[in-house]
Amino acid sequence: MAVLFATHVLLLILSTATTLHFSASKAARLNMTCSEKERNALLSFKHGLADPSNRLSSFMEINLDTPVGSPYRELSGEISPSLLGLKYLNHLDLSSNYFVLTPTPSFLGSLESLRYLDLSLNNLNWISRLSSLEYLDLSGSDLHKQGNWLQVLSALPSLSELHLESCQIDNLGPPKGKTNFTHLQVLDLSNNNLNQQIPSWLFNLSKTLVQLDLHSNLLQGEIPQIISSLQNIKNLDLQNNQLSGPLPDSLGQLKHLKVLDLSNNTFTCPIPSPFANLSSLRTLNLAHNRLNGTIPKSFEFLKNLQVLNLGANSLTGDVPVTLGTLSNLVTLDLSSNLLEGSIKESNFVKLFTLKELRLSWTNLFLSVNSGWAPPFQLEYVLLSSFGIGPKFPEWLKRQSSVKVLTMSKAGIADLVPSWFWNWTLQIEFLDLSNNLLSGDLSNIFLNSSVIILSSNLFKGRLPSVSANVEVLNVANNSISGTISPFLCGKPNATNKLSVLDFSNNVLSDDLGHCWVHWQALVHVNLGSNNLSGEIPNSMGYLSQLESLLLDDNRFSGYIPSTLQNCSTMKFIDMGNNQLSDTIPDWMWEMQYDRNVINPSQYLMVLRLRSNNFNGSITQNMCQLSCLIVLDLGNKSLSGSIPNCLDDMKTMAGEDDFFANPSSYSYGSDFSYNHYKETLALVPKKDELEYKDNLILVRMIDLSSNKLSGAIPSEISKLSALRFLNLSRNHLSGEIPNDMGKMKLLESLDLSLNNISGQIPQSLSDLSFLSFLNLSYHNLSGRIPTSTQLQSFEELSYTGNPELCGPPVTKNCTNKEWLRESASVGHGDGNFFGTSEFYIGMGVGFAAGFWGFCSVVFFNRTWRRAYFHYLDHLRDLIYVMIV
Numbered sequence: 001m002a003v004l005f006a007t008h009v010l011l012l013i014l015s016t017a018t019t020l021h022f023s024a025s026k027a028a029r030l031n032m033t034c035s036e037k038e039r040n041a042l043l044s045f046k047h048g049l050a051d052p053s054n055r056l057s058s059f060m061e062i063n064l065d066t067p068v069g070s071p072y073r074e075l076s077g078e079i080s081p082s083l084l085g086l087k088y089l090n091h092l093d094l095s096s097n098y099f100v101l102t103p104t105p106s107f108l109g110s111l112e113s114l115r116y117l118d119l120s121l122n123n124l125n126w127i128s129r130l131s132s133l134e135y136l137d138l139s140g141s142d143l144h145k146q147g148n149w150l151q152v153l154s155a156l157p158s159l160s161e162l163h164l165e166s167c168q169i170d171n172l173g174p175p176k177g178k179t180n181f182t183h184l185q186v187l188d189l190s191n192n193n194l195n196q197q198i199p200s201w202l203f204n205l206s207k208t209l210v211q212l213d214l215h216s217n218l219l220q221g222e223i224p225q226i227i228s229s230l231q232n233i234k235n236l237d238l239q240n241n242q243l244s245g246p247l248p249d250s251l252g253q254l255k256h257l258k259v260l261d262l263s264n265n266t267f268t269c270p271i272p273s274p275f276a277n278l279s280s281l282r283t284l285n286l287a288h289n290r291l292n293g294t295i296p297k298s299f300e301f302l303k304n305l306q307v308l309n310l311g312a313n314s315l316t317g318d319v320p321v322t323l324g325t326l327s328n329l330v331t332l333d334l335s336s337n338l339l340e341g342s343i344k345e346s347n348f349v350k351l352f353t354l355k356e357l358r359l360s361w362t363n364l365f366l367s368v369n370s371g372w373a374p375p376f377q378l379e380y381v382l383l384s385s386f387g388i389g390p391k392f393p394e395w396l397k398r399q400s401s402v403k404v405l406t407m408s409k410a411g412i413a414d415l416v417p418s419w420f421w422n423w424t425l426q427i428e429f430l431d432l433s434n435n436l437l438s439g440d441l442s443n444i445f446l447n448s449s450v451i452i453l454s455s456n457l458f459k460g461r462l463p464s465v466s467a468n469v470e471v472l473n474v475a476n477n478s479i480s481g482t483i484s485p486f487l488c489g490k491p492n493a494t495n496k497l498s499v500l501d502f503s504n505n506v507l508s509d510d511l512g513h514c515w516v517h518w519q520a521l522v523h524v525n526l527g528s529n530n531l532s533g534e535i536p537n538s539m540g541y542l543s544q545l546e547s548l549l550l551d552d553n554r555f556s557g558y559i560p561s562t563l564q565n566c567s568t569m570k571f572i573d574m575g576n577n578q579l580s581d582t583i584p585d586w587m588w589e590m591q592y593d594r595n596v597i598n599p600s601q602y603l604m605v606l607r608l609r610s611n612n613f614n615g616s617i618t619q620n621m622c623q624l625s626c627l628i629v630l631d632l633g634n635k636s637l638s639g640s641i642p643n644c645l646d647d648m649k650t651m652a653g654e655d656d657f658f659a660n661p662s663s664y665s666y667g668s669d670f671s672y673n674h675y676k677e678t679l680a681l682v683p684k685k686d687e688l689e690y691k692d693n694l695i696l697v698r699m700i701d702l703s704s705n706k707l708s709g710a711i712p713s714e715i716s717k718l719s720a721l722r723f724l725n726l727s728r729n730h731l732s733g734e735i736p737n738d739m740g741k742m743k744l745l746e747s748l749d750l751s752l753n754n755i756s757g758q759i760p761q762s763l764s765d766l767s768f769l770s771f772l773n774l775s776y777h778n779l780s781g782r783i784p785t786s787t788q789l790q791s792f793e794e795l796s797y798t799g800n801p802e803l804c805g806p807p808v809t810k811n812c813t814n815k816e817w818l819r820e821s822a823s824v825g826h827g828d829g830n831f832f833g834t835s836e837f838y839i840g841m842g843v844g845f846a847a848g849f850w851g852f853c854s855v856v857f858f859n860r861t862w863r864r865a866y867f868h869y870l871d872h873l874r875d876l877i878y879v880m881i882v
């Protein structure tokens with residue numbers, strides 16, 4: 001008995017991957033007669049192995065449940081021929097251990113009755129002797145260089161399951177000669193590097209194939225019509241490839257298909273109507289393709305369908321009423337399509353088992369009676385950017401299993417009914433943003449992990465929340481009163497709140513002193529309220545804080561030194577307040593230590609504009625080498641601009657080591673929630689909201705101070721800078737000659753200083769410049785010729801009486817022409833040729849750029865997205881439907 005059990009244990013523990021290979025029936029087969037000989041064989045096998053975690057010390061005491069990522073180290077060493085003693089062994093699973101050092105245990109080939117072998121990460125040839133092998137799992141082995149694997153394996157006539165997942169196979173050439181896969185039922189080639197068309201010989205391989213798994217490869221081209229020869233196939237998984245073209249009608253002949261997953265490819269066609277013949281189908285996933293046309297009405301024949309996912313395509317037309325008869329449907333996902341028209345009660349009549357309803361991002365609207373009693377109990381209700389309103393959907397009241405509800409931008413203009421807040425207590429994720437919902441939040445209690453009520457008409461005081469709440473976003477409403485009762489209400493709870501966004505309300509008074517109870521906070525946005533008083537010392541307890549946005553309030557006093565403890569801070573926005581004193585020195589040190597491998601501290605945004613700070617900007621500022629936004633405008637700073645600006649590596653286009661500046665994903669199983677920082681910036685003339693594109697912004701604004709001295713020439717090293725505003729200071733000297741090297745500059749405002757000299761010729765290289773203000777200086781000479789510099793209105797140059805040449809009206813004298821030609825043409829006097837050369841360069845560069853990057857940089861919608869993030873105004877949570 002002990003050995004019987006030991007055999008069982010051994011097989012299990014040798015697989016540090018999941019133990020799924022080991023089915024109950026196979027375990028039963030092990031329960032055979034066993035002798036002393038076999039016991040010795042096992043022990044001897046054990047002695048041949050290095051067992052650093054001592055997992056084999058006693059076969060009896062080993063924990064069978066060895067999760068992936070467990071601290072156990074892999075077994076390695078020699079596989080002893082003693083296994084030959086186990087002559088009835090028919091299931092051996094050694095996957096994900098490390099036997100590579102050992103020469104191929106060729107003796108395994110003499111275990112004639114072995115029927116189940118899982119020996120990943122090993123090599124191959126000896127396998128061909130295991131002629132009774134039925135199950136072979138080589139997943140994770142590197143077969144990239146084993147060109148003959150197909151030949152070797154095709155000599156196993158009994159093989160019924162072959163798993164070759166993640167084997168780095170990049171080519172499935174046709175087999176040389178005849179294959180013997182007459183019993184093959186399962187073929188898994190997923191997660192390889194197959195970079196070719198689906199080879200048609202695959203469909204000839206075995207008449208018995210039941211499961212073909214090719215997902216997550218690089219397969220291209222169309223699915224061949226001949227796929228219909230897989231007459232017994234039940235599970236066909238081709239997702240995550242690059243397959244394209246139309247879907248073959250012949251797929252409709254695979255009448256045993258239960259699972260058909262073609263998602264995440266680039267199929268461009270209507271859904272073939274023969275799909276309606278797939279009457280055994282349980283899962284049909286065609287999401288993330290480019291399917292067009294309408295949803296076939298004949299889908300009503302797919303009576304066994306449980307999952308219908310057509311999301312993220314270009315389907316048009318209405319949702320056929322006949323879908324409402326699919327009485328086994330559990331998931332219906334039609335989100336992100338061009339579907340339009342109304343969805344009525346009849347679309348749902350028989351959907352008794354529906355649990356997931358995903359209709360977001362369509363042009364559909366729901367048209368049901370107020371007393372509608374749906375036949376289903378939903379768990380996932382995703383109806384954002386979908387027409388529900390103007391009335392609040394009363395039918396939700398009887399849905400008692402909902403876990404996720406999103407109704408953002410659903411056109412609801414109504415008072416939230418009194419039952420609703422109690423109803424939400426059990427919901428995990430709630431998003432009602434961007435509607436015209438009204439109601440008083442003063443006395444409600446919220447318990448969901450994620451609560452997004454932003455951009456509505458809610459009023460009253462702040463709601464109270466349970467310790468479960470992780471995200472609370474009530475931005476952009478009319479909530480009033482003070483924050484203290486909210487913060488101080490539950491002093492001993494272990495609050496999980498990570499994201500708190502109360503921005504754009506009418507909150508007043510000070511911030512209270514209870515921040516100590518909210519130490520999980522990562523993002524705090526209190527911008528645009530009527531808050532006043534000092535920034536409390538207790539904010540220093542927020543040791544995980546990454547963003548602190550207090551802009552547009554009436555805070556006064558100084559920045560408390562306790563904030564130094566927030567050592568993961570990345571975003572600070574305290575603009576437009578009445579803070580005074582100097583900018584504390586420690587702020588310039590919120591910078592990562594170059595000796596730390598994964599630095600968590602690197603200030604990216606420092607925005608203190610429009611306060612009452614005084615003093616000067618010290619050289620220390622340049623330590624903030626990860627800054628993407630430095631906005632110290634409109635204050636009383638004096639002194640000169642430090643000449644170390646080139647140390648700001650991110651602005652200089654070096655050191656972009658961070659991938660995502662600030663994101664917060666909620667939970668692990670919800671892929672549709674993602675937090676992104678929003679910032680209101682004034683890159684040119686107007687204030688704009690930046691969210692998704694914040695990562696692309698590089699901005700320095702030191703305008704409206706009392707800065708003096710020259711613009712340091714180091715500034716021209718900031719080749720990634722896009723927006724530079726130094727206007728309204730007392731700067732003197734000349735414009736640095738090399739500023740044309742700031743190739744990405746889109747906006748340059750130097751107006752209202754005392755800068756003199758000529759406009760450097762290099763400025764004509766700034767191909768992206770779309771805003772320029774050089775007015776009111778003592779600039780003189782000719783404006784350099786380029787497509788860019790002449791495209792601005794004269795206003796950009798006014799107040800410089802000595803400037804000449806287009807676009808200003810003053811004509812240049814001969815002397816000025818010559819002066820320019822001398823500087824441009826390096827004194828050769830041939831100014832016509834030279835300036836044409838420069839013009840040509842400008843146009844040529846612009847044209848080249850247009851061709852090369854037009855999709856990204858000049859695409860109209862992208863441009864609009866980049867500059868006008870007003871659409872999702874202050875909507876901090878980004879909902880993505882998958």
Ligand SMILES: *[C@@H]1O[C@H](CO)[C@@H](O)[C@H](O)[C@H]1NC(C)=O
Pocket residue numbers: 027028031
């Ligand atoms: C193995 O055999 C024993 C005794 O014959 C029996 O009690 C046990 O249920 C069997 N185990 C399996 C998995 O069949």
Ligand SMILES: *[C@@H]1O[C@H](CO)[C@@H](O)[C@H](O)[C@H]1NC(C)=O
Pocket residue numbers: 154155156157177178179180
């Ligand atoms: C296929 O299997 C038969 C026995 O079942 C054997 O005779 C033949 O050689 C095998 N063919 C190949 C190509 O291995």
Ligand SMILES: *[C@@H]1O[C@H](CO)[C@@H](O)[C@H](O)[C@H]1NC(C)=O
Pocket residue numbers: 200201204
């Ligand atoms: C499939 O097999 C048939 C006969 O078995 C053969 O005629 C045909 O050429 C094969 N097709 C491919 C693509 O290998």
Ligand SMILES: *[C@@H]1O[C@H](CO)[C@@H](O)[C@H](O)[C@H]1NC(C)=O
Pocket residue numbers: 216217240241242264288
């Ligand atoms: C689509 O497939 C690609 C690989 O081909 C993968 O990188 C990507 O994450 C997949 N996208 C989705 C939405 O599954």
Ligand SMILES: *[C@@H]1O[C@H](CO)[C@@H](O)[C@H](O)[C@H]1NC(C)=O
Pocket residue numbers: 252273274275276277298
């Ligand atoms: C289903 O298959 C039958 C023949 O097997 C065919 O006549 C019919 O047109 C098919 N249905 C659709 C919707 O293609």
Ligand SMILES: *[C@@H]1O[C@H](CO)[C@@H](O)[C@H](O)[C@H]1NC(C)=O
Pocket residue numbers: 268269270292293294
């Ligand atoms: C679907 O898209 C393809 C390729 O763009 C186009 O040729 C075809 O006409 C479209 N079909 C429908 C029904 O819109």
Ligand SMILES: *[C@@H]1O[C@H](CO)[C@@H](O)[C@H](O)[C@H]1NC(C)=O
Pocket residue numbers: 418419422
């Ligand atoms: C909410 O539930 C509580 C207890 O479950 C109950 O006392 C209260 O009346 C309910 N409120 C509303 C508005 O239904």
Ligand SMILES: *[C@@H]1O[C@H](CO)[C@@H](O)[C@H](O)[C@H]1NC(C)=O
Pocket residue numbers: 425426447466468
């Ligand atoms: C709050 O939510 C948790 C689960 O997140 C749940 O267990 C608990 O019952 C809820 N509280 C109330 C009062 O409904």
Ligand SMILES: *[C@@H]1O[C@H](CO)[C@@H](O)[C@H](O)[C@H]1NC(C)=O
Pocket residue numbers: 491492
């Ligand atoms: C709550 O916390 C305060 C201060 O941390 C402590 O004095 C008080 O005893 C705590 N109350 C309870 C009920 O634990």
Ligand SMILES: *[C@@H]1O[C@H](CO)[C@@H](O)[C@H](O)[C@H]1NC(C)=O
Pocket residue numbers: 809810811
């Ligand atoms: C500038 O020169 C053009 C001709 O080259 C002439 O028509 C124009 O009147 C001149 N403008 C001024 C302000 O002298």
